[in-house]
């Protein structure tokens with residue numbers, strides 16, 4: 187019964203033993219899925235005055251991909267600004283399994299740390315390599331560490347930082363390093379990692395000078411105690427930062443979980459990481475691809491007090507819908523675009539901001555209104571059917587769309603009426619003003 191107090195002491199003793207008796211190489215890796223400034227908790231930031239800056243890099247096996255940068259980008263003290271910037275990264279040729287890069291530091295140095303950085307929105311983000319070291323660059327290679335930062339499941343996209351150190355403070359005294367780099371996947375030809383920078387830090391060398399990065403403005407909005415994280419990126423448009431903090435963030439916190447609840451379906455988990463990026467030169471209003479919402483800053487600047495927030499609620503619906511999932515089912519029927527957009531506008535105009543009456547139809551609009559006209563008109567139709575027949579209509583409609591089972595028969599099944607009958611009744615009711 188007094189095991190409890192003694193156990194921790196024993197464990198601590200054993201740990202201390204292990205670390206004092208043996209030199210142990212430590213590999214720390216981290217991933218940023220939402221932030222873009224190569225800032226990690228345990229991996230030091232990329233440096234520009236490390237021992238690799240003046241080293242000689244050579245490909246000793248494999249071929250460089252001509253769409254990427256040459257070996258210089260691996261030690262130029264510069265970093266890409268976005269997740270798909272081939273020219274700022276070195277990567278082995280598409281379709282190849284990888285290759286080997288040798289680094290000649292010019293003289294043997296006591297190596298304190300080797301840090302490697304990469305960035306891509308998909309499978310080219312993670313790093314898979316074996317690091318060896320040598321003093322002659324010939325036959326005395328000694329394996330130092332193995333690195334594999336591929337996540338076990340889910341998207342592999344993001345910024346990766348890896349730091350290789352040794353508990354003694356030095357990985358050893360070497361002149362040459364060899365990176366034996368493997369591709370991260372072979373299901374398509376695009377599995378070679380986008381390597382952005384390699385740093386070699388000398389023990390007792392100059393203090394590392396971090397690569398200067400433009401200040402990024404990324405605000406992480408945590409929802410439901412961090413279960414969901416929405417990153418609002420105003421790096422390109424700092425003038426919008428204050429609005430996103432004070433006005434947009436509370437809407438995200440309240441409405442992302444509400445949308446998830448409304449659009450729940452069996453076995454479905456909504457995206458846990460979402461990016462909302464304000465873009466300085468994008469045209470139009472906003473668009474969603476996967477879990478990334480792009481917003482045209484020019485339009486938002488004109489609509490901060492008007493339609494701004496509502497348009498982002500509409501996009502959040504697309505983030506949660508994920509109707510592309512149904513493509514996994516070979517028997518799936520594609521969901522018509524008017525259903526997708528109608529649901530997004532229904533949530534926006536009838537649940538989020540009913541007081542704006544933004545989807546009401548005037549006399550002229552009503553005369554030519556079609557239930558499948560998409561956006562506000564379809565939203566109006568959905569609202570009418572919801573009120574008259576089925577309070578859960580949109581939940582069921584979404585579940586069918588996501589499963590790839592939506593057909594016109596849906597309306598008959600849920601309401602007992604064909605969609606055109608419903609549409610006629612809807613128009614008649616609106617014309618009478620109810």
Ligand SMILES: [Ca+2]
Pocket residue numbers: 258259260261262263264265266274382383
């Ligand atoms: Ca670089």
Ligand SMILES: [Zn+2]
Pocket residue numbers: 500504527530
């Ligand atoms: Zn839309």
